Amino acid sequence: MPIVAFYSNNSNPDLQNQWENRLQAHYPEISLVPLFSDQAESAITALLWKAPLERVNTLKNLKVLISLGQGVDHILKDNIIDNEIPVVRIVDTFMAKSMSHWVAMSVLNFIRDTFGYYNQQKNKTYKPRKEINFTTLKIAVYGVGEIGSVVVKDLKQLGFKVYGWSRTKKNIAGIDCFIGEDKFKYLLKSCDIHICLLPLTIQTNNIFNNSTFKIMKHGSCFINAGRGEQVVEEDLIENCQSGHISLAILDVYRVEPLPKNSRLWEQENIKIWPHVAAETNPETAAKQIANAIKCIENGKIPPNTIERKLGY
Ligand code: NAP
Ligand code: GLV
Secondary structure: OOEEEEEOOOOOHHHHHHHHHHHHOOOOOOEEEEOOOHHHHHOOEEEEOOOOHHHHHHOOOOOEEEEOOOOOHHHHHHHOOOOOOOEEOOOOHHHHHHHHHHHHHHHHHHHOOHHHHHHHHHOOOOOOOOOOOOOOOEEEEEOOOOOHHHHHHHHHHOOOEEEEEEOOOOOOOOOEEEEOHHHHHHHHHHOOEEEEOOOOOOOOOOOEOHHHHHHOOOOEEEEEOOOHHHEOHHHHHHHHHOOOEEEEEEOOOOOOOOOOOOHHHHOOOEEEOOOOOOOOOHHHHHHHHHHHHHHHHOOOOOOOEOOOOOOO
16 A cells, blocks of 8 residues: 655645545555654655655655645755655646636736725825836746746737746747856846746855846836745845835745835735645645656656755
8 A cells, every 4th residue: 555655734644634535546556654654664655745755764665756736856955865865746737727816817917007006096186107118028937848838828818928048948829038157147037927836956046136126117017826945035126126026926935924024015016925826726736746656656757846956
């Protein structure tokens, strides 16, 4: 019987049961046990979201670690986990679409000044506000992977001029795709809306900071659904205070949940979402998790096993 050590929200029992039921639909013998339980000692698989990695490391029978999300930074963090153990991530078209909806909504909120109208309603002000001309607007999407590639196509479909930036060159019809530091700066300089969908790695840590914000056009919009550590939050606040960044829409933070005393809450032109842009859907993700467990049992490499040396 495959025993899976589970941790998400402190191995919340309801969540664990929900995942176990979903997984059993694809692999009836699977049994989920809390990461901090004696049974976990015999687990060959761990299913994890932001787990205490020191505990994971003590489980000597583990043959695979599976992320409960598309990102794996929470597993690779601080190089605690043995380099040899395969790490598998979820890659789900449901999540990519869900992110695409969130990004499109954020972009449209900027262009149509939704928050300005909400403020006018408070004073019963009935008057048109300035609308940005979408035909001359340029949107940069940093990270054109499983999620970003869906986002760029959908934004293009909405009629926008979209640019992509990634580590390796992409060829996507109708999208100008770039790689490299110089093109990163070019996009920062020439685009009006900047969307971060990058994974957190050594290279992307703090990538949005005072010097990169300063390269952006005055009045730019910044949207982050990658990871909080990619943004120097104090620098973002400063640039939003000055109006250099006219609107920032955030879904991820350096510390989550976002602490009550974070200055991000106070800044009128920073909008806060609680890491929900693309939530993992147990219904759609269960099949691939069950399949990954079967692969490991059969001595095969599961699909979506990450390349450890890339860090994502
Ligand atoms: P992915 O398929 O691995 O795509 C990552 C993209 O970033 C790829 O295009 C990759 O380039 C590019 N990239 C990585 N390092 C780079 C660098 N140093 N310079 C330039 N480009 C770089 O990942 P994904 O599944 O799309 O997910 C992306 C991230 O979204 C996740 O890691 C996670 O942090 C975040 N996420 C957030 C939520 C949420 O709800 N907020 C939900 C899911 C995921 P290549 O294509 O050349 O490899
Ligand atoms: C969510 O942030 C994920 O990585 O899936």
